[in-house]
Amino acid sequence: EMQLLESGGxxxxxxxxxxxxxxxxxxxxxxxxxxxxxxAPGKGLExxxxxxxxxxxxxxxxxxxxxFIISRDNSNNTLYLEMNxxxxxxxxxxxxxxxxxxxxxxxxxxxxxxxxTVSS
Amino acid sequence: xxxxxxSPSSLSASVGDRVTITCRASQSIxxxxxxxxxxxxxxPKLLIYVTSNxxxxxxxxxxxxxxxxxxxxxxTDLQPEDFATYHCQQSYxxxxxxxxxxxxxxx
Numbered sequence: 001e002m003q004l005l006e007s008g009g010x011x012x013x014x015x016x017x018x019x020x021x022x023x024x025x026x027x028x029x030x031x032x033x034x035x036x037x038x039x040a041p042g043k044g045l046e047x048x049x050x051x052x053x054x055x056x057x058x059x060x061x062x063x064x065x066x067x068f069i070i071s072r073d074n075s076n077n078t079l080y081l082e083m084n085x086x087x088x089x090x091x092x093x094x095x096x097x098x099x100x101x102x103x104x105x106x107x108x109x110x111x112x113x114x115x116x117t118v119s120s
Numbered sequence: 121x122x123x124x125x126x127s128p129s130s131l132s133a134s135v136g137d138r139v140t141i142t143c144r145a146s147q148s149i150x151x152x153x154x155x156x157x158x159x160x161x162x163x164p165k166l167l168i169y170v171t172s173n174x175x176x177x178x179x180x181x182x183x184x185x186x187x188x189x190x191x192x193x194x195x196t197d198l199q200p201e202d203f204a205t206y207h208c209q210q211s212y213x214x215x216x217x218x219x220x221x222x223x224x225x226x227x
Contacts (some may be wrong), residue, residue, distance in 0.1 A: 043220075044207065045207055045218040047216045047217070047218070062215070095163060100169075101169060101170070103152075104152060104154075104169060105211035106154040106166055106209070107209070108166035108169075108175065109166075110164050110165075113163060
């Protein structure tokens, strides 16, 4: 069974930093594009970032570009999201997801998520 | 960015009902449209990919249609476990955007 487990969330003041991790199991992690997505309280889903299977290509939503860095360690089946210069509006549950479908690009499965709260 | 608009935002229905949720894209996305089901406190679950393809294990009472800018998710014979929020997502271009969600509640 494919599983994704996030960790590293918590409370941070505006301007602070956090590093999220996502540990994968049940599939060949190194073969897949991986993504981070988020959902602010009471809001819809938002795509945050992708990383290619090898880690050499990364993509970001405009809302996080220049502040967040996605990376992966294929030897340890782990995806990361380094979040810097955090803003109140970054408060959300952050989930990692495996990307399927090639160009059709769907997210499956998703992890349960880790809550990031940015507040003074 | 492509804007995705779902309607309605919420609906009330009874077990056994037929439910239809629509998703409209701000420009043509061909058939690059996926649907997810999310229950409270849980991760979203892929239901349908590329407009009409059921993910493995998804009951056949779920179906999807559409092309271009207009898409539909239909649930026939609504079951108690189907009460949830449903999200559409376009995968035609980056950023891959979602609708705001449709909450299906028990009448």
